[in-house]
Amino acid sequence: MPNRSVYFVSDGTAITAETFGKSILAQFPGKPRLVRRPFIDSEDKARQVINEINVLGATEGKRPVVFVTLVDLSVLAFFKAHCKGLVLDMFNTFIEPLEAEFAVKSNHRVGRFSDVAKSQEYHDRIEAINFSLAHDDGQATRNIEAADVILVGVSRCGKTPTSLYLAMQHGIKAANYPLIPEDFERGKLPSMLAPHKKRCFGLTIDPDRLSQVRNERRPGSKYASLANCRYEVNEAEAMMKREGIAWLSSTHKSIEEISATILRDIKPDALAIY
Amino acid sequence: MPNRSVYFVSDGTAITAETFGKSILAQFPGKPRLVRRPFIDSEDKARQVINEINVLGATEGKRPVVFVTLVDLSVLAFFKAHCKGLVLDMFNTFIEPLEAEFAVKSNHRVGRFSDVAKSQEYHDRIEAINFSLAHDDGQATRNIEAADVILVGVSRCGKTPTSLYLAMQHGIKAANYPLIPEDFERGKLPSMLAPHKKRCFGLTIDPDRLSQVRNERRPGSKYASLANCRYEVNEAEAMMKREGIAWLSSTHKSIEEISATILRDIKPDALAIY
Known part of the structure; x- marks a missing residue:
């Protein structure tokens, strides 16, 4: 798709259009130019974006691809009538069969997140973020029994970003706790973790990759050396095996x-948050 | 939609199916039960989910709604042939018009995130998370000039979760810095922020809401009192106005x-990360 521009146009944050559009585009070779246009909730705002898209299409000689999530049917109709891009209407395509299935009309409400800021679910997500921050890197053990999961593993194997993602995206209270050389010498899990073993989940990582990551932080240190990374990863995996803690490797995973x-593993039957 | 169950079935993480499906469901009244089934990348795994859905539909007396993002056409065909839910195929619906537009076949590759863990973009996102964590709540001023944005505002107005979200979702290096009573007494921005004013963005919040949030942390304190919250918010807004710092209210916003x-405001023409 050389020189192809792709727009995400939404009357809300455009997150849905972008997440979905990107996963569709990933099925095609090439790297298109991506442009996000959120909060397009009136004909006036739509007109500006349409002009931009039409001019760009003429300049580039190829019509842009436009993923739209526009709930307001009049704005959507205006958009479809005037935009010269390839407009992919992600919303109404699926709303129509659902209206038939549920035998109700959809409410065409703009913004998935409207008033969400006051909902219990949103409150719980923010609380989960605060919890994960407070329990990052073994910082606090107070209230650790409130954790949904405690990620364990060697330093720099991906515990912190994963904890924060679990909290932010899924409202999971995720603590994380490092396994350090002193733990390996003692040959035991940190005592603080022992009563909570069932809620522990291990992360491991390929020693070469770990050494690379650590070298970005502390170049040339013993901490970052391949020999030390091999030792720590070996010991950590042996400990998790011995203690019956499930684990996975973060090496090739986002x-x-x-x-x-x-x-899926800690809450196999968990319902998604709504 | 009483008693209606909704499944998100994907050969990847199911994040796309879930994000998109939820925004569609938000257009309808009621709260369906939601179930996420990621990593369904073979007929065998599909068969298990299909059985689960078919049994549930029979028990509930209403067929479940099933949002699927299945890239492998044979698994998708198997799924459509045997699942008795209302299957909404979110992928191929849009892939076909794009194949026509681009005049290439899509590669039907499973997993938007495959090998992403090694990409520069992913590396930058993780770096942004680390940066935002290190520069949370005015903790570190070292390297602050690398920030894409510095969120400023009174304590508990939403700076920390917003910084982390900007980093995690958009790869933005977002620092945050609190405005505290001492700053208001001096009547000046913290000296550390002055050289970086152009990159500052303010958050404010309704004093009633702020008082409620602070009371959850420190019930009955002066810090949480409505009078003090009013004072701080007034002073913070006056300061941002004086200094020419753009701001928005987090009160009703996620x-x-x-x-x-x-x-949109700090990078109006920014291309989305791909």
Whole structure:
């Protein structure tokens, strides 16, 4: 798709259009230019974006692809009538069969998040973020029994970003606790973790990758050396095996993939948050 | 939609199916039960989910709604042939018109995030998370000039979760810095912020809401009192106005909405990360 521009146009944050559009585009070779246009909730605002898209299409000689999530049917109709891009209407395509299935009309309310800031679910998500921050890197043990999951593993294996992602995206109270050389010498889990073993989930990482990551932080240190990384990873995996703690490797996985796996394993029948 | 169950079935993390499906469901009244089934990448795994859905539909007397993002066409065909839910195929619906537009076949690759863990973009996102954590609540001023944005505002107005969301979702290096009573007495921005005013973005909040939030932390304190919250919010807004710092209110906004607005304002022509 050389020189192809892709727009995400929404009357809300455009997060849905962007998340979804990107996963569709990933099925095609090439790297399109991406442009996000949130909060397009009137004909006036739509007109500006349409002009921009039409001019760009003429300049580039190829019509832009436009993923739209526009709830207001009159804005959507205006958009479709005037935009010369390839408009992919992500909302109404699925709303119509659901209206038939539920035998009700949809409410065409703009903004998935409207008033969400006052909902219990949103409150719980923010609380989860605060919890995960307070229990990052073994900082606090107070109230650790409130954790939904405690990620354990060697330093720099991905515990912190995964904990924060679990909290932010899924409202999971995720603490994390490092396994350090002193633990390996003692040959035991940190005593603070022992009563909570059932809620522990391990992360491991390829020693070469770990050494690379640590070298970015502390170049040339013993901490970052491949020999030390091999030692720590070996010991950590042996400890998790001995203690019966499930684990996975973060080496080739994004925090999204790690989190989806952890959720499936710790809460196999969990309903998604709504 | 009483008693209606909704499934998100994907050969990847199911994040796309869930984000998109939820925004569609938000257009309907009622609260369906939601179930996430990630990593369904073979007929065998599909068969298990299909059985689960078919049994549940029979028990509940209403067929479940099933949002699927299945890239593998044979698994998708198997799913459509045997699942008795209302299957909404979110992927191929849009892939076909794009194949026609681009005049290429899509690659039907499973997993938007495959190998992403090694990409520069992913690396930058993780770095942004680390940066935002290190520069939370005015903790570190070292390297602050690397910030894409510095959120300022009174304690508990939403700076920390917004910073982390900007980093995690958008790869933005977002620092945050509190405005405290001492700053208001001096009548000046913290000296550390002065050279970086152009990159500051303010958050404010309704004093009643702020008092409620602070009372959850420190019930009955002067810090949480409505009178003090009014004072701090007034002073903070006056200071931002004086200093020419753009701001918005977090009172009725989610971190997603706040972030989308900040991004639009600080990087109006920014291309989305791909």
